[in-house]
Amino acid sequence: MxxxxxxxxxxxxxxxxxxxxxxxxxxxxxxxxxxxxxxxxxxxxxxxxxxxxxxxxxxxxxxxxxxxxxxxxxxxxxxxxxxxxxxxxxxxxxxxxxxxxxxxxxxxxxxxxxxxxxxxxxxxxxxSADRPTAEPGPKEGFDICVIGHLRYEKDPLRAALAARHLPESSAIRVINAGKAHTPEWEHKALAEQDANRRFQWLGEVDKPAIQQLMNRSRAMVISSVMEGGANVVSEACRAGLPVIASDISGNIGLLGDDYPGYFPVGDDTELAGLLQRAENSPGFLGELVKRVTELAGGFxxxxxxxxxxxxxxxxxxxxxxxxx
Incomplete structure (x- = not known):
């Protein structure tokens, strides 16, 4: 046709x-x-x-x-x-x-x-998403990636705000890759980067750089307030990268009702708790890896x-x- x-x-x-x-x-x-x-x-x-x-x-x-x-x-x-x-x-x-x-x-x-x-x-x-071409190498520290353009629907700085609640002993850094849709969002991201030692904004990067970021990250946060079914979740599942997600319909509809990595949308305090749990509990992080790996075949x-x-x-x- x-x-x-x-x-x-x-x-x-x-x-x-x-x-x-x-x-x-x-x-x-x-x-x-x-x-x-x-x-x-x-x-x-x-x-x-x-x-x-x-x-x-x-x-x-x-x-x-x-x-x-x-x-x-x-x-x-x-x-x-x-x-x-x-x-x-x-x-x-x-x-x-x-x-x-x-x-x-x-x-x-x-x-x-x-x-x-x-x-x-x-x-x-x-x-769908392609399987990553390179296997993840050794991971240093505890980087958390946020991948998505900076606009209201994505609530893109929520993980950065959550990182402010972490104890001094935490090794977590939040790395955000995505284009600012407005000058206001660019200003917000740069201001957060200046004020928050745990946050880095990369701006818009190409697909190989996204794959490298995923490979070195311990988990990905998707904090959106609305999603129709984000392709970045498919990419994370195919990469075996644990996902920590806002409890909106669009995320639950991809990851499942009983997925253990949800936090209430817009709640950086609860998100901080999940980030700490991922960093400090190998069992919890391993369960998230197991779940996304099981889901990968659907993507x-x-x-x-x-x-x-x-x-x-x-x-x-x-x-x-x-x-x-």
Missing amino acids: NIILITPAPPGSRLGNRATAERWSRLLEQAGHHVDIVTEYNNEPCDLFIALHAWRSHQAVVRFRAKYPDTPLIVVLTGTDIYDHQHRFPDITHESMSLADCLIGLHHRVNQDIPERFTTKLTTVLQ TPQAEQASLLTAVERAIAGRARLNP
């Missing part, structure tokens, strides 16, 4: 949605399809239309459905769609969801977080491709039922 995939993230962007679009393009082309990634939709025909973002891609979704009523349409629900836009802009977001033949959610709890009338359309596609490219092709099949079948 000829597939158009629209994403608001432009070529060259390191935003997660661009990475998802490009990875899905490769997986679909490996399965024999042709994919055009676009950031603006100009009414071109195709055999299948995939829209990343229900809210941001709303105009394209509406135009496509009006012009091509017989062509299958998939809408991908991002974290901001589910946990922000559908509440602030319900008419727009839900219209995109209503027009879709298949909805894609990126974690296992999306069905609990969208209106029940849409859950029959939902297919879960867990984002392979093969598993993601199979789920993506299931979504394609469901979209085609759904459209066929409406247009016999």
